[in-house]
Amino acid sequence: xxxxxxxxxxxxxxxxxxxxxxxxxxxxxxxxxxxxxxxxxxxxxxxxxxxxxxxxxxxxxxxxxxxxxxxxxxxxxxxxxxxxxxxxxxxxxxxxxxxxxxxxxxxxxxxxxxxxxxxxxxxxxxxxxxxxxxxxxxxxxxxxxxx
Amino acid sequence: xxxxxxxxxxxxxxxxxxxxxxxxxxxxxxxxxxxxxxxxxxxxxxxxxxxxxxxxxxxxxxxxxxxxxxxxxxxxxxxxxxxxxxxxxxxxxxxxxxxxxxxxxxxxxxxxxxxxxxxxxxxxxxxxxxxxxxxxxxxxxxxxxxxxxxxxxxxxxxxxxxxxxxxxxxxxxxxxxxxxxxxxxxxxxxxxxxxxxxxxxxxxxxxxxxxxxxxxxxxxxxxxxxxxxxxxxxxxxxxxxxxxxxxxxxxxxxxxxxxxxxxxxxxxxxxxxxxxxxxxxxxxxxxxxxxxxxxxxxxxxxxxxxxxxxxxxxxxxxxxxxxxxxxxxxxxxxxxxxxxxxxxxxxxxxxxxxxxxxxxxxxxxxxxxxxxxxxxxxxxxxxxxxxxxxxxxxxxxxxxxxxxxxxxxxxxxxxxxxxxxxxxxxxxxxxxxxxxxxxxxxxxxxxxxxxxxxxxxxxxxxxxxxxxxxxxxxxxxxxxxxxxxxxxxxxxxxxxxxxxxxxxxxxxxxxxxxxxxxxxxxxxxxxxxxxxxxxxxxxxxxxxxxxxxxxxxxxxxxxxxxxxxxxxxxxxxxxxxxxxxxxxxxxxxxxxxxxxxxxxxxxxxxxxxxxxxxxxxxxxxxxxxxxxxxxxxxxxxxxxxxxxxxxxxxxxxxxxxxxxxxxxxxxxxxxxxxxxxxxxxxxxxxxxxxxxxxxxxxxxxxxxxxxxxxxxxxxxxxxxxxxxxx
Numbered sequence: 029x030x031x032x033x034x035x036x037x038x039x040x041x042x043x044x045x046x047x048x049x050x051x052x053x054x055x056x057x058x059x060x061x062x063x064x065x066x067x068x069x070x071x072x073x074x075x076x077x078x079x080x081x082x083x084x085x086x087x088x089x090x091x092x093x094x095x096x097x098x099x100x101x102x103x104x105x106x107x108x109x110x111x112x113x114x115x116x117x118x119x120x121x122x123x124x125x126x127x128x129x130x131x132x133x134x135x136x137x138x139x140x141x142x143x144x145x146x147x148x149x150x151x152x153x154x155x156x157x158x159x160x161x162x163x164x165x166x167x168x169x170x171x172x173x174x175x
Numbered sequence: 176x177x178x179x180x181x182x183x184x185x186x187x188x189x190x191x192x193x194x195x196x197x198x199x200x201x202x203x204x205x206x207x208x209x210x211x212x213x214x215x216x217x218x219x220x221x222x223x224x225x226x227x228x229x230x231x232x233x234x235x236x237x238x239x240x241x242x243x244x245x246x247x248x249x250x251x252x253x254x255x256x257x258x259x260x261x262x263x264x265x266x267x268x269x270x271x272x273x274x275x276x277x278x279x280x281x282x283x284x285x286x287x288x289x290x291x292x293x294x295x296x297x298x299x300x301x302x303x304x305x306x307x308x309x310x311x312x313x314x315x316x317x318x319x320x321x322x323x324x325x326x327x328x329x330x331x332x333x334x335x336x337x338x339x340x341x342x343x344x345x346x347x348x349x350x351x352x353x354x355x356x357x358x359x360x361x362x363x364x365x366x367x368x369x370x371x372x373x374x375x376x377x378x379x380x381x382x383x384x385x386x387x388x389x390x391x392x393x394x395x396x397x398x399x400x401x402x403x404x405x406x407x408x409x410x411x412x413x414x415x416x417x418x419x420x421x422x423x424x425x426x427x428x429x430x431x432x433x434x435x436x437x438x439x440x441x442x443x444x445x446x447x448x449x450x451x452x453x454x455x456x457x458x459x460x461x462x463x464x465x466x467x468x469x470x471x472x473x474x475x476x477x478x479x480x481x482x483x484x485x486x487x488x489x490x491x492x493x494x495x496x497x498x499x500x501x502x503x504x505x506x507x508x509x510x511x512x513x514x515x516x517x518x519x520x521x522x523x524x525x526x527x528x529x530x531x532x533x534x535x536x537x538x539x540x541x542x543x544x545x546x547x548x549x550x551x552x553x554x555x556x557x558x559x560x561x562x563x564x565x566x567x568x569x570x571x572x573x574x575x576x577x578x579x580x581x582x583x584x585x586x587x588x589x590x591x592x593x594x595x596x597x598x599x600x601x602x603x604x605x606x607x608x609x610x611x612x613x614x615x616x617x618x619x620x621x622x623x624x625x626x627x628x629x630x631x632x633x634x635x636x637x638x639x640x641x642x643x644x645x646x647x648x649x650x651x652x653x654x655x656x657x658x659x660x661x662x663x664x665x666x667x668x669x670x671x672x673x674x675x676x677x678x679x680x681x682x683x684x685x686x687x688x689x690x691x692x693x694x695x696x697x698x699x700x701x702x703x704x705x706x707x708x709x710x711x712x713x714x715x716x717x718x719x720x721x722x723x724x725x726x727x728x729x730x731x732x733x734x735x736x737x738x739x740x741x742x743x744x745x746x747x748x749x750x751x752x753x754x755x756x757x758x759x760x761x762x763x764x765x766x767x768x769x770x771x772x773x774x775x776x777x778x779x780x781x782x783x784x785x786x787x788x789x790x791x792x793x794x795x796x797x798x799x800x801x802x803x804x805x806x807x808x809x810x811x812x813x814x815x816x817x818x819x820x821x822x823x824x825x826x827x828x829x830x831x832x833x834x835x836x837x838x839x840x841x842x843x844x845x846x847x848x849x850x851x852x853x854x855x856x857x858x859x860x861x862x863x864x865x866x867x868x869x870x871x872x873x874x875x876x877x878x879x880x881x882x883x884x885x886x887x888x889x890x891x892x893x894x895x896x897x898x899x900x901x
Binding site: 042044045047100101126127128148149150151152153155 | 683689691841
């Protein structure tokens, strides 16, 4: 792992789930910095540096985005679509992390060029394992263009 | 040959001729026609006997022939009696028929076996007439009495009939009365000695027979008058033409004679041909002129048929078509009134248009009514007399027949298309009170045939139109159902999705945090253990709440109480009561407008709606220093349903999220309490009541107005709650 801290952006409305993600990632010392946003609109504002997040210093580009699909205000899929339509943002890997694996959602997510689709597993061990693997894969093994 | 012999011979030939005429015109098909032909046959026999009598040479011979006159003359009275009865359409009790025949047979027996000496006492040669004349005995006088009695009844019936009937019937009866008068005059004349040599009674009998025949022919609408008139007029014109033609030839040949002093047959021929060439078109024109001048009605009639046949098929509205035809028929043929009965859906015939009657008549001829049966099976027009005959024999269908008679129906013309009776054209008497002539009938029949086709056309068109409209309506209905189904399907899909997602969510939490618990225990971190346990408990509670609310949502529309009329104010007050705790905690002031309308619906559910809305408003008050909720009504929507509102001055909602707030589990604020079912529930309850729910907000910080419509009264309600299973 490089010296520069990898920034993970977590978009998750469920506080419990957010904690699950953050604690399991922390346990494996994968991401040293996580930004947690609770709805789709906030996520877009952050990424496009609008409103509360207009200062680029406080809203850096994340290395990877963990995105829930059922989100208040702006739906997760719409967030994904907006990111992938933006020339500026489309290179950032977006990983959907959600409870449902409805075929329609999977298909739509890939249609919007999602980089990975993960379903929240039931059970702590599985959840921790997934977070570890995911973290290692996207933050350590995977190479992405310099932004 | 003596005068008497000659008269007898003429009478014989006349009766024979009349009889042939009666058969020729098929009059024997009707009952009165049959009786009349019987009468003629009887008279024919009588004349044969009279002829034999006039030729008799001895007393024995005369007496032999006189014996025949007894059954024949008595039969004459009996037949005449029944003829008048039938003619007037009167009932003939079977007893009366039997008694008359019995009396007649008795007379025949007495007359045949007890003669001579009993009916005719003696016979002598009359000096004046040079004929054998019998003296009537006592028994003859006695036997004469029932005959006179029958005869007087016939006259009485005629007199009565004359009083009560229409002008038309009176004209017919006049002929019969005139016939009787002539017979009596003949008999009285015969009694006078000075007139004895002339056989006036025989002549009177002939005249009477001719009168009756004439009446019958007119009665059967064979208009002798028209034929005669037309023939005469045509012959006058032909005579004038012929004379002119003759004079022309004579003039030319004479001139030629004077000039050339010789005869020339070729010239006469040439002149004749030339005159024919000039005269023929003239004659044609003259006849057309006569037609138009003297037979205006017929002329107009054929014009009318031409006119109607041109326009009738272009009009496809049945009522308009029928109305137009009746106007034209009444105007052209000068008829008092006319009506068209048409077959309706049930197969019954009803008048669809009637013109010229003061008060409209109501009539319904059921399938199989004798009138319809008759018209279906006959190719001809039904006359008032057939109607009378039917009246005498039908009991069940009497009311309709009586009604037809009451309004004075003269002719019933069948409207047949594709060999099926589709309607009936009924016409009243002519304005002139004249009989319908054969020409009139022809015009009406021709017209009826064309009308039938036009009506059939219009009806087919109507059926096609109806089918088309029906199909269109069904298609629209289907489209609507498909759209509704699609919407329901989408809703259901969303529901399944939301349920699978949001129910799984707490499970992920519980299982995940169980792992943390284990680690906390091993690390001996009690505080973290407590916190994580709290998370698990919360997630479990949340799951329970979700399940309860989902169950409730799924029950809307199924498990509802009977709808009732509730003042909306009562609903609002009850709801405020139920959320009292929360609104007091937030310091929310609730205002309920006075005089809110009465709504029709499930009280408990409607309270739930308002409760949820107030709750929602209180939840999103933000930092509003004077939180306030207003409940009221502002207007009615397009269907006349009142529009209610619940308005707050809280944080408001950005217009782009207005639709999302009603979605299941959709929350705008991830940190807010609640499951996100509340507004879905509100929308669903309103929709089940047949209403609509929507929100308006000028955006963040501007507050929200929730609008919804509800059925105001039972009459305007399409509340579906009581249709579902319970």
